[in-house]
Amino acid sequence: MATPSSSSADNIIDGKAIAETIRGEIKEECAALLQSSGVTPGLAVVLVGNRTDSATYVRMKIKACEEVGIHSFKFDFPSDVTEADLIAKVAELNADPAVHGILVQLPLPGHIHEQKVLDTILPDKDVDGLHPLNLAQLAHTNTHGSSRKFDLKTLPYHAACTPQGCIELIERSGTVIEGKEAVVIGRSNIVGIPVFLLLMQKNATVTVIHSRTKDASAVCKRADIVVAAVGRAEMVKPDWIKPGAVVIDVGINSVDDPTSKKGYRLVGDVDFAGCKAVAGKITPVPGGVGPMTIAMLLRNTLQGAKRGLSGGNGN
Ligand SMILES: Nc1nc(=O)c2c([nH]1)NC[C@@H]1CN(c3ccc(C(=O)N[C@@H](CCC(=O)O)C(=O)O)cc3)C=[N+]21
Numbered sequence: 001m002a003t004p005s006s007s008s009a010d011n012i013i014d015g016k017a018i019a020e021t022i023r024g025e026i027k028e029e030c031a032a033l034l035q036s037s038g039v040t041p042g043l044a045v046v047l048v049g050n051r052t053d054s055a056t057y058v059r060m061k062i063k064a065c066e067e068v069g070i071h072s073f074k075f076d077f078p079s080d081v082t083e084a085d086l087i088a089k090v091a092e093l094n095a096d097p098a099v100h101g102i103l104v105q106l107p108l109p110g111h112i113h114e115q116k117v118l119d120t121i122l123p124d125k126d127v128d129g130l131h132p133l134n135l136a137q138l139a140h141t142n143t144h145g146s147s148r149k150f151d152l153k154t155l156p157y158h159a160a161c162t163p164q165g166c167i168e169l170i171e172r173s174g175t176v177i178e179g180k181e182a183v184v185i186g187r188s189n190i191v192g193i194p195v196f197l198l199l200m201q202k203n204a205t206v207t208v209i210h211s212r213t214k215d216a217s218a219v220c221k222r223a224d225i226v227v228a229a230v231g232r233a234e235m236v237k238p239d240w241i242k243p244g245a246v247v248i249d250v251g252i253n254s255v256d257d258p259t260s261k262k263g264y265r266l267v268g269d270v271d272f273a274g275c276k277a278v279a280g281k282i283t284p285v286p287g288g289v290g291p292m293t294i295a296m297l298l299r300n301t302l303q304g305a306k307r308g309l310s311g312g313n314g315n
C-alpha cells in the first residue's frame, strides 16, 4: 500500500481519482452483466440548444458511458423546440427497452417548464433521480431498526447523482457518517434536500442551513461534516469550519479572472484556500464533486438495467 505523503495537499479529497476507481468498478460490473445476461445498459441523453457548458457536460457523460461499456444514445434539439416535442421524445424513450436511463440535460430554455418534462420520465428510468417520486422514495426509505442496511449500490429506486457523489466522497476518503453532526448549506431539490436525506439515512444528525437561517456561521461550525450547495462563490469562510471537519464543496461558480485564458475561472461555494487550513479533509473545485456526479450517473444506469432484469423495482 502506498504511504500517504505529508505534503500540504494531503487533506485534499481527490474526486477525480475516486470517480476513476468507481468507473473501474462499474466497468467490471457491466462486463459481468453482459456475460451473465447479454444485456448492455443504455443511457439516452437529450440536449436542447447550444449552450457550450451543457454540450461539454453531455460530451463528458457520453465518453464516460463508452469507457465503462454503457450504450449511449444522444438526441439534439434546437433551442426553440416545443415542450410537446420534448415530452413526445421522452415518452418514446420510456417505451424503448434498450434504454434503461434517460437524462434531459438542464437547464432547458426558458419557454419550457423543466419539471414538467422531468416528471414525464418513468421513475425507473430517471437515472438523474430528479423525479419527485424518486426523491419521495429516498425520504420514505426506513431501514432503521431493521437488519437491512442502507446501501447506495442496491437502492430499489434512483437517488440523485450529485448527492450520492457527496456521500461516496465522504465515505471513500475514510470518514464514518453514522453519529456525526452534518450541516448541509442549501435546500434545492437537486442537491440540498437529497443530501440531507442521504446523510440522515446514513445515521448522521443533520441540520440544513438556508437563506433565512440566523447565524449560519455558528450553526455550520458545529458540523463534523459540511456539504455546501448554495451556488454562491466562496461563501463558506474558514471561521465557519470546525477544526478537523470534512468539507464537501458542490458549488460550480464562474468568477471573472482576467489572468485566465478564458477570462473566468471556476470556484466552489467554499473559500478553498482558507478552509483547507482548518478542515480535516476538503474537496477541490474542479476535481471534487463534479467527476463523481458522472460516476453516479453511470452507476444508476447500470442499476436500472439490472433492476429491469429482476423485474420491477423491488419495492
Ligand atoms: N439533467 C442533468 N443532470 C446533471 O447531472 C447535470 C445537469 N442536468 N446539468 C448541469 C449539471 C452540472 N453537472 C456536472 C457534471 C460533471 C462535472 C464535472 O465533471 N466537472 C469537472 C470539470 C469539468 C470541466 O472541465 O469543466 C470537475 O469538477 O472536475 C461538473 C458538473 C451535471 N449536471
Ligand SMILES: [Mg+2]
Pocket: 108, 109, 110, 111, 112, 113, 114
Ligand atoms: Mg424553464
